[in-house]
């Protein structure tokens with residue numbers, strides 16, 4: 003594990019010295035927190051951004067706010083919403099509200115056609131509007147972003163590489179080879195407070211509507227009962243820039 007930590011820091015350091023504009027993408031899940039902790043050991047001032055959605059559990063907003071304050075992160079939060087959720091109201095956060103019109107009209111359209119919410123009937127479209135498009139905006143001024151992807155998390159993550167270049171953006175995955183057990187060991191040995199929902203049995207956290215307990219692999223509880231089960235929201239599969 004010490005070798006993996008050393009390698010992760012080398013990757014982060016190399017990204018910071020190679021590129022002018024680098025940031026850590028943080029969902030405030032366990033893997034993001036380890037990635038962020040490692041990145042801040044290399045550069046305590048590293049830029050941090052989060053893409054939140056109106057369907058994230060309130061506890062995620064509260065955890066984000068808590069860790070932002072505790073670690074003095076100065077996080078920029080992007081969210082498609084017409085107002086800042088009460089739990090994210092904090093002067094220490096830079097919340098960027100993104101237009102809701104397209105999401106609202108597509109949600110209504112899909113509901114009228116199927117009788118279901120957008121995240122049930124067309125989760126790809128929901129993720130595009132709430133996660134992928136906001137992430138495109140978040141990375142638009144970056145040369146490289148640092149993410150907490152891991153190869154053993156799920157069926158869709160086996161083939162990622164430590165450094166990927168897609169379109170005009172480089173992605174660094176410093177904890178790619180960490181196992182779930184190593185993530186928890188890192189969290190406990192560094193005294194990091196994890197998101198409280200891990201204590202309920204969740205192994206992978208996203209929007210409340212699409213995250214469930216259970217499954218063989220960590221991400222198997224994501225998008226259960228949809229075509230996307232155990233899959234990806236799209237930010238790691240699409241060209242963002």
Ligand code: SF4
Pocket residue numbers: 055057120121124125126128129130132133208209211212235
């Ligand atoms: S995870 Fe679910 S609710 Fe969240 S953006 Fe994707 S489909 Fe929508």
